[in-house]
Amino acid sequence: MTAVTDPRTTADPTPAKSRSRFWSKFLANPAAILGGVLVLFFVTVAALAPILPIFDPTATDWLAVRKAPSAEHPFGTDEIGRDVLSRMIWGAQASLLAGVVSVAIAVLLGVPLGVLAGYARGWTDAAISRVTEALLAAPFLILAIALAAFLGPSLTNAMIAIGLSAMPIFIRLARAQTMAVMTEDYVESARAIGLGHIALIGRYILPNIFPPILVQSTLTIATAIIAEASLSFLGLGQQPPAPSWGSMLNIAKNFLEQAPWMALYPGIAIFLVVLGFNLLGDGLRDALDPRDH
Amino acid sequence: MNATPPLLSVQDLSIRMGGTKTNLVDGLSFDVGIGETVCIVGESGCGKSLTALALMGLLRTPPLHLNGGTALFDGEDLFRLPETQRRQIRGGRMAMIFQEPMSSLNPALRIGEQIAESVRRHQGASREAARTRALEMLERVRIPAAEKRLDEFPHQLSGGMRQRAMIAMAMANDPSVLIADEPTTALDVTIQAQILDLMRALQSETGAALILITHDLGVVAEMADKVVVMYAGRVVEAGPAASVFHDPQHPYTIGLMSSMPSLGARSEKLVTIPGVVPSPLAMPEGCRFQSRCPFAEPGCAMRPVFTEIAPDHGVACLRAPLEGTLDPGLRETGT
Numbered sequence: 138m139t140a141v142t143d144p145r146t147t148a149d150p151t152p153a154k155s156r157s158r159f160w161s162k163f164l165a166n167p168a169a170i171l172g173g174v175l176v177l178f179f180v181t182v183a184a185l186a187p188i189l190p191i192f193d194p195t196a197t198d199w200l201a202v203r204k205a206p207s208a209e210h211p212f213g214t215d216e217i218g219r220d221v222l223s224r225m226i227w228g229a230q231a232s233l234l235a236g237v238v239s240v241a242i243a244v245l246l247g248v249p250l251g252v253l254a255g256y257a258r259g260w261t262d263a264a265i266s267r268v269t270e271a272l273l274a275a276p277f278l279i280l281a282i283a284l285a286a287f288l289g290p291s292l293t294n295a296m297i298a299i300g301l302s303a304m305p306i307f308i309r310l311a312r313a314q315t316m317a318v319m320t321e322d323y324v325e326s327a328r329a330i331g332l333g334h335i336a337l338i339g340r341y342i343l344p345n346i347f348p349p350i351l352v353q354s355t356l357t358i359a360t361a362i363i364a365e366a367s368l369s370f371l372g373l374g375q376q377p378p379a380p381s382w383g384s385m386l387n388i389a390k391n392f393l394e395q396a397p398w399m400a401l402y403p404g405i406a407i408f409l410v411v412l413g414f415n416l417l418g419d420g421l422r423d424a425l426d427p428r429d430h
Numbered sequence: 431m432n433a434t435p436p437l438l439s440v441q442d443l444s445i446r447m448g449g450t451k452t453n454l455v456d457g458l459s460f461d462v463g464i465g466e467t468v469c470i471v472g473e474s475g476c477g478k479s480l481t482a483l484a485l486m487g488l489l490r491t492p493p494l495h496l497n498g499g500t501a502l503f504d505g506e507d508l509f510r511l512p513e514t515q516r517r518q519i520r521g522g523r524m525a526m527i528f529q530e531p532m533s534s535l536n537p538a539l540r541i542g543e544q545i546a547e548s549v550r551r552h553q554g555a556s557r558e559a560a561r562t563r564a565l566e567m568l569e570r571v572r573i574p575a576a577e578k579r580l581d582e583f584p585h586q587l588s589g590g591m592r593q594r595a596m597i598a599m600a601m602a603n604d605p606s607v608l609i610a611d612e613p614t615t616a617l618d619v620t621i622q623a624q625i626l627d628l629m630r631a632l633q634s635e636t637g638a639a640l641i642l643i644t645h646d647l648g649v650v651a652e653m654a655d656k657v658v659v660m661y662a663g664r665v666v667e668a669g670p671a672a673s674v675f676h677d678p679q680h681p682y683t684i685g686l687m688s689s690m691p692s693l694g695a696r697s698e699k700l701v702t703i704p705g706v707v708p709s710p711l712a713m714p715e716g717c718r719f720q721s722r723c724p725f726a727e728p729g730c731a732m733r734p735v736f737t738e739i740a741p742d743h744g745v746a747c748l749r750a751p752l753e754g755t756l757d758p759g760l761r762e763t764g765t
Binding site for chain 1: 488521526
């Protein structure tokens, strides 16, 4: 009865399921699909690395040093005869792991701090915000390099360093989103049914700030992958002989003229996976944008 | 009403914005009896909603803060209770529904969960019991296919249905006072009437008192037992609905009544009250209506005393009680 007489119902084209609306918008965006496919491809390849019929990424072959791409070594070999394709595939693991783990660190530390700042306001907010601003004053990569150098070179430390450097972005985002959600009528009505802080944050604030956090996470994974490659390039990330795209590029720069394939493929891989995450993030942002619902 | 003590008695409630010298709500007093409907009427910005929020303990402090007053509810002063106890009362014995049904429900929670949330919070009910109660409430507010709606998200419901869901949520714990802040303003006219009917029906079933905040005199005429007319943060006139409607005494009340549009042919232009509500930063001394009042005189620079001119019917105007009707006079100056 009310559904028929209320004009709002007719104004809303699909009052049915928001999830299917999300998917239909996401799938209507070719760039987002391309991004999703790229990310899925690299994730699959990285996950399948142990069972793929490829060379041992650390096995050297002194009879095949810096060989150009051939049937046996489709991407060629490096300066000590290791198969570049195999190292790329295993390197994908390091890159994706670094991207995901460091963003997880950034989200798990940054979001609670940001929500706390936005919810509590006052001096709590002031303290958290000032520290965040101080961290943001240093360029992301410089901060990551400094932290990684301080923690010591290893992939784990590189991930921690990148995670800590990316954390301020999430603090800021979560704080701003929390403040925005706090002004919503439904938070007022939640307070009017007598809910306490924990229920308010857990059931009203977190679910409603989730979409922008998700989008930011996807985009930050791309940045984190570049950061990991940069740290590995500088010798602060993945340690030899374990493969990583960044450290492969680092070695390859010495042989650019004699063996360009050593640099070409890791470079393309970094480019594609970063492109993939960026397109995916943009697609998610468009599909999750409530203004178009 | 004087025989039994009122359920909720508000005395001298004042609300102020930090850093300003004027009270946004200034010395507001009214009583609500068991099962009674009290309508607070006034223009936008007159302090109606602030009053509601203050009673619920939801004032945003800072910048707003209470600047005196008591609110006796079941013998306890709400304004002096610690926050934990107020939270027990909020949504339990006192509930509130808001103006905007479109935005007052959490878009991330299913309707059933939101109602159940309040039930579990206040009755300590189990998940299943709370869900059963939520379903029962949705049926009581006459939401069609309630079972199905329980698992839907707010955006799947129309405005009218969302307001019903809000009412279900507010009434789920059988409150003894329900505060409704412009509950029908955002709805279209046919739905408005349904929602008002529903509120009246629920009220007679449960015996809850209702504080209805509105600027719509049509709603007041339909619902009110008592009327409190507010202007610029002060009560200008208060009394039994019949008495206020038939014998309005304050020039502002009279102005409001005559600027009420009605159906049918009209020969005259719609009457308006000239001028605007004074800014809280530049509130005149004395009567706050004097700048717009057609009968203002030098004496209005003193704050008028709230005087009873009939049983329970009081007016804050120098000229009250009025002799004869002033309506035609106002109409002349008003057009």
